[in-house]
Amino acid sequence: xxxxxxxxxxxxxxxxxxxxxxxxxxxxxxxxxxxxxxxxxxxxxxxxxxxxxxxxxxxxxxxxxxxxxxxxxxxxxxxxxxxxxxxxxxxxxxxxxxxxxxxxxxxxxxxxxxxxxxxxxxxxxxxxxxxxxxxxxxxxxxxxxxxxxxxxxxxxxxxxxxxxxxxxxxxxxxxxxxxxxxxxxxxxxxxxxxxxxxxxxxxxxxxxxxxxxxxxxxxxxxxxxxxxxxxxxxxxxxxxxxxxxxxxxxxxxxxxxxxxxxxxxxxxxxxxxxxxxxxxxxxxxxxxxxxxxxxxxxxxxxxxxxxxxxxxxxxxxxxxxxxxxxxxxxxx
Amino acid sequence: xxxxxxxxxxxxxxxxxxxxxxxxxxxxxxxxxxxxxxxxxxxxxxxxxxxxxxxxxxxxxxxxxxxxxxxxxxxxxxxxxxxxxxxxxxxxxxxxxxxxxxxxxxxxxxxxxxxxxxxxxxxxxxxxxxxxxxxxxxxxxxxxxxxxxxxxxxxxxxxxxxxxxxxxxxxxxxxxxxxxxxxxxxxxxxxxxxxxxxxxxxxxxxxxxxxxxxxxxxxxxxxxxxxxxxxxxxxxxxxxxxxxxxxxxxxxxxxxxxxxxxxxxxxxxxxxxxxxxxxxxxxxxxxxxxxxxxxxxxxxxxxxxxxxxxxxxxxxxxxxxxxxxxxxxxxx
Numbered sequence: 001x002x003x004x005x006x007x008x009x010x011x012x013x014x015x016x017x018x019x020x021x022x023x024x025x026x027x028x029x030x031x032x033x034x035x036x037x038x039x040x041x042x043x044x045x046x047x048x049x050x051x052x053x054x055x056x057x058x059x060x061x062x063x064x065x066x067x068x069x070x071x072x073x074x075x076x077x078x079x080x081x082x083x084x085x086x087x088x089x090x091x092x093x094x095x096x097x098x099x100x101x102x103x104x105x106x107x108x109x110x111x112x113x114x115x116x117x118x119x120x121x122x123x124x125x126x127x128x129x130x131x132x133x134x135x136x137x138x139x140x141x142x143x144x145x146x147x148x149x150x151x152x153x154x155x156x157x158x159x160x161x162x163x164x165x166x167x168x169x170x171x172x173x174x175x176x177x178x179x180x181x182x183x184x185x186x187x188x189x190x191x192x193x194x195x196x197x198x199x200x201x202x203x204x205x206x207x208x209x210x211x212x213x214x215x216x217x218x219x220x221x222x223x224x225x226x227x228x229x230x231x232x233x234x235x236x237x238x239x240x241x242x243x244x245x246x247x248x249x250x251x252x253x254x255x256x257x258x259x260x261x262x263x264x265x266x267x268x269x270x271x272x273x274x275x276x277x278x279x280x281x282x283x284x285x286x287x288x289x290x291x292x293x294x295x296x297x298x299x300x301x302x303x304x305x306x307x308x309x310x311x312x313x314x315x316x317x318x319x320x321x322x323x324x325x326x327x328x329x330x331x332x
Numbered sequence: 333x334x335x336x337x338x339x340x341x342x343x344x345x346x347x348x349x350x351x352x353x354x355x356x357x358x359x360x361x362x363x364x365x366x367x368x369x370x371x372x373x374x375x376x377x378x379x380x381x382x383x384x385x386x387x388x389x390x391x392x393x394x395x396x397x398x399x400x401x402x403x404x405x406x407x408x409x410x411x412x413x414x415x416x417x418x419x420x421x422x423x424x425x426x427x428x429x430x431x432x433x434x435x436x437x438x439x440x441x442x443x444x445x446x447x448x449x450x451x452x453x454x455x456x457x458x459x460x461x462x463x464x465x466x467x468x469x470x471x472x473x474x475x476x477x478x479x480x481x482x483x484x485x486x487x488x489x490x491x492x493x494x495x496x497x498x499x500x501x502x503x504x505x506x507x508x509x510x511x512x513x514x515x516x517x518x519x520x521x522x523x524x525x526x527x528x529x530x531x532x533x534x535x536x537x538x539x540x541x542x543x544x545x546x547x548x549x550x551x552x553x554x555x556x557x558x559x560x561x562x563x564x565x566x567x568x569x570x571x572x573x574x575x576x577x578x579x580x581x582x583x584x585x586x587x588x589x590x591x592x593x594x595x596x597x598x599x600x601x602x603x604x605x606x607x608x609x610x611x612x613x614x615x616x617x618x619x620x621x622x623x624x625x626x627x628x629x630x631x632x633x634x635x636x637x638x639x640x641x642x643x644x645x646x647x648x649x650x651x652x653x654x655x656x657x658x659x660x661x662x663x664x
Contacts, residue, residue: 080484080488083427083481084424084427084428084431087419087423087424087427088424091419091423091477092416092419092420095415095416095419096416099416130464132462132464132465133464133465134480134483135480136483136484136487137484138481138484140480141477141480141481141484142477144476144477144480145423145473145474145476145477148466148467148472148473148476149415149470149473151466151468152412152468152469152470152473155468156412
């Protein structure tokens, strides 16, 4: 099977591509830029560009049997700053993609939606897929609209889609810009000897899933003949305070110093608790999350330390600038 | 109070403007083109243009206290043909409007959504506002997204909005292009002596509301201090077959011939039954629909006949073309 992975150079996409290659699929990746932490992979056909360009998408769809759409031009924390851009870069681009898929007879699509934002403030715990969709920010509003257009495409034109509503993925290759992914952000800060930030009492609770478990679900869903909408999380809630404690244990177990926490006032827009009910995905795809949080934190910590060491080496002061200190330094 | 009515030259807008003027409001109308069936009204400040232009909207908002947003660049029957245009002309334009309203400190908004499309295929009868939003076409998808952005604007920036989910309005000044409004379409066809079309068994059922009842709700909602989302219908279901029978009675009562019905195969995309639960609007605004269907049909029939007579007179054959028959002729 040949698969087009839109967003295949991103954090989640890179793990999906790994798995597809391992399972013998042929892979074409469509993304705006190369992977941040690895060189291009042998055997992958890369198309660099913007998927809102129908001509590029048309070419990229040539000879593929299925599409995994993992791209997002925005993140939840910043999408509200410019909803027009959010709508143009995500909703319009995806509606155009559906148009080209229909025109070229491509029926199989797996789309990555957002279990953390489409439900708004959950009224049940855990949250099943039938929970009302009441997003409170632009990121979730756009995801809901995309899901609806996909459902319309299925009803009117025979598309065979799977929508996966992902919770909070973490793991190796998550960026460290600080706008998305509390585990990645905290591990990078800890590795630099910086304090990690805790807003409010630390009881804000999320459903963290290891990125390889999520990638496995993407690939299982793609290979199945099943259509529909599925939550994609671990099904387990972990508070921010528990994450910080877990990171502290992980860092100290590797010989590092205690992690310092910087306590900040609570953020009014944080939904207190989102934990997904994943029984539908478990039953449909014979899939289950396999990587526990402690194991995942330890692996991600090793990856952060190794990556930071490489970055530090690359940024090491040149002989002529002996007084300059590298901006990013591992303190232990 | 000075009010900006976006879409104030449309079918619903024209009746809202009438009522606002009658109640002593000052009115500015923003629309793409003048009213189809009346000359401009004395005392109304008209701004002609596209409300997706933030500069024009900025100027139009000057010195108004509240905004009634009734404009739609698409109709349910055709929005699916080009979802990109639907998103650009309705969703993006409204998100830009919200942006300008926030920038200029305008908090009060009444937005006309769609009770016939946002719920998708109803699971209850009648349909209350809490019913899940599962639109099955682009028109409803875009209305849901707009509602969500309005709710976000309320939560984050203190907007004071009312969303009215209108059912199927009918009455004088409804256009006769045939793409929206079965009652208007059928009355115009009957007036031209053409058969009216019935798809399937005629049991498709909708909630028809007289346009002046809907306009009254718009104005009551605007004047109240209430915020929220409200169904805006008659609360009563009427089948297509009943509508045709009612039109036949109306036409014959005015001395016309029996209405001929052209039976066509059922349309797969017609939702069988949508009737709105309007108890929330009744309680919040001390409002109730007052114009019964028979009375409304009779009034609309008189308006259609009068308007058609004027059009026919304007199109009357010139002396030199004695053999030409006017294309639109009232047969009785």
